[in-house]
Amino acid sequence: MAAAALVELVGITRHFAGVHALKGVDLAVGAGEVVALVGHNGAGKSVLVQILSGVFAPTGGEIRVAGRPVTFASPADARRYGIETIYQTLALADNLDAPANFFLGRELRRAFGFLDKKRMSSEAARALSDLNPNFIDIERPVRQMSGGQRQAIAIARAIHFDVKLLVMDEPTAALGPHETAQVGELIARLRSQGIGILLISHDVRDVMRLADRIVVLKNGEVVGEVRPADSSEDEVVDLIIRGRRLPSGSAA
Amino acid sequence: MSTRPGTRSIADFVSPIWIVLVVAIVAAALISDRFLSPNNVLAVLQQGVITGIVALGMTVVLIGGQFDLSTGAIVMMAAVMALLIGPSHPAGVAAAIVLPVLAGATVGTVNGLAVYKAGANSIVATIGMQFFLVGAVLAAVSGQHVRADDIAASFSALAGARPLGIPLPVVIFAALVAALSVVMGKTVFGRHVYAIGGDVEASRRAGIAVVRTGTATFALSGALAAFSGVLIASLVGHVDPTAIGRYEFPALTAVVLGGTSLTGGVGRPADTAAAILVIAVITNVMTILDYQYPVQLLVQGIVLAGAVAYYSWRRAEFAR
Amino acid sequence: MNAGLFRDTLIRLSLRTPLLPLLVAASFVDGFWSTGNLRTLAESVSVDGIIVIGMTVVMIAGGFDLAVGSVLAMGGVVAVLLLPHGLVASALGAAAAGAAAGLLSGTLVTRLRINPFIATLAVMVMVRGGILAYTDTRPVVGLEDAFLALGGGRPLPYAFLIMLAIAVAAHVLLSERPWGRHVYAVGADERAAAMAGLRVTRIKMQCYALSGVLAALAGMLLAARLGTGSPIIGEATPLTAAAAALIGGASLRGGEGSIPGAVAGLLFVGCLVNVMNLLGVPSYYQRMVIGAMLFALVVTDGVLLRLRRR
Structure with missing residues (x-):
């Protein structure tokens, strides 16, 4: 950095x-980190x-x-x-369909504030099928969709707009x-x-696998920062629980 | 929008309320042969559109997930204002239309800010506003009947003109229904109102200007209610300010009967219009059959409870 | 959280304490402390007070009751109509009618899961339409001696004593009995209450029924004082009751409030109206004041929630 x-x-x-x-x-996050x-x-x-x-x-x-x-x-x-966020709750408006949620807050417009529904539908369809090829029938309220589909919408809209x-x-x-x-x-x-x-998580195993750096x-x-490459799961758990690293060897 | 069809059945295009409307009209025609007489049909429409315009505004507010129960008082305030301004000459006519509508929009803005900025419960807040306005109007006219001495023909024409034989308020109502359908179904503003009604927190996190959009729905409702009051002033030329509050309840009943969800996010202005006509038909038939106001009130209460019960049952079925 | 609670309490007290300044200010109004006026005040707060108690219980349970005004009128009309059968039958009939209205509200709210404001609005309109139709919009006159005596009472009006007795009973019920705990629990978090094994539907039904019974009995006492049961009274009652309950610490989201608070809130509203009457303020301005006060209270209620929520 x-x-x-x-x-x-x-x-x-x-x-x-x-x-x-x-x-x-x-806390700092660098490009590609x-x-x-x-x-x-x-x-x-x-x-x-x-x-x-x-x-x-x-x-x-x-x-x-x-x-x-x-x-x-x-x-x-x-x-x-x-800065785009995928919330744990997904933050979808359940009454709206997938394209509406995909473009929520940054709708594509034509003149006079009119929605460009056609373009929004096709762009959202493309982005969603990139992520999940089996995602069909996107124009229904998202409350009728499966958990996986709902998450796909939340992810797709977060990475679509120059994140x-x-x-x-x-x-x-x-x-x-x-x-x-x-x-x-x-x-x-x-x-x-x-x-x-x-990446916010409480699953230490996941985090050890995915992250370049772990901040506790x-x-x-902030009570500590480790690199998965040169530390162990137990070390991270100790940090989470006790707020400090145990002297090496005494960890169970 | 929210009920926008993909490749689904006709029920997605035509809400059940339109079928109810057809049934109501047929039944009314069978009950009374006077019902379909041209004069009576015009009377039904005339009566429907006054509350109908109020109901359109309340529909938009409720799609956003809130209630506006101050509309009846705004109707009265605007009617009294229009008559007090004295629409006796052409310049006055413009003022007697524009100023009450602006006042209605202002009241709506106050409601909207209280609800969306401060987080007030919209039902109780707007009932408080209703009381305040009614008191203010009565105080302003000392509880007296308000009558304009001299009304310019152009002001009377607002409600009295009949282009192609159709009363102008009916034409205006139809235009408003069309315009609001477009605004709610095809514009960014409408989309944001549906989103706020669906999930206000998700909308905020998606960067929607919740306070501004939400407040605008109340301002719109206030302006429409006020315009409805101006129409009353134009139609009858005098107002009894103590006969207040006969507007928001039928309007609310129509909004709910039209399928607008009480929790927001679902509803269409055109469906409210159909529901308004259903209520106007029922009321008209009851009047023809000589059932007076109290019974009509009772029936409206039952219709409201029944409609709410039906829709909440249907949504519960749908969700599982 | 504790600091937040402390601040809430402060803000709520700052709403409630105006009772004292108001009483001090009222002392300067000619005739406020006269026996006649205090009696008028006691009469006016006793009828509304009985209603506020029911409203507060419903609000603690997370509901609302807009029907109390219509039920008040219904209670008066039913009580007068049943007078020929005796005072007890009259009271029982009024209570039963009130309970029926309350159970209808409760059914709409619990079984059909309708928003309590809309459900009770519908009941309000139905009850009003029903009694207007039944009485042909004319008041019914009841001039039985025992009935009129119920509307009197020296030195304190019987209605006031009844109100106090109901307030004490309701307070004990809410703060000293398991049922009261359950009402608070249901209002604070319905789902959690259900998971803890509480019968949420039944508790809420009981709250609405209680509110209906109390409103109807208040209507009977009012009719006894006036000698008539009027089908058109009580339009402003839900507002006054809601304002008093809110001033007294209840919240529109349930789980909060108390009977002593509600009674204090009602005394505030009652004194305010009384002083305005003494000063000759026209009723229109009084309407404005009540409306503005309710508006301000609801805004405060909303702001409080935002402050507390993280």
């Missing part, structure tokens, strides 16, 4: 009604995700994109800087082994295209 990181968080804090959810977090953020429930992972995607503003600290300080007034701003940093919130939490492997392939492909990835969050602070 000699050059400016793709996206950098510096001393980020966030309070909620007197509770310190984040107490000065530094997969950084994993791990920690217990309540460690501050999801707050960090929401700050990065513009849902909340931080109480203090700075967000830098390509070295320049930025502020996100809304999720639209974060998207404008190429620079992809934030993935627990992407494998609800998936079987086969789909988890697919997510792994996707991450490898995106990384080879120079896209930075921030505990009680709103």
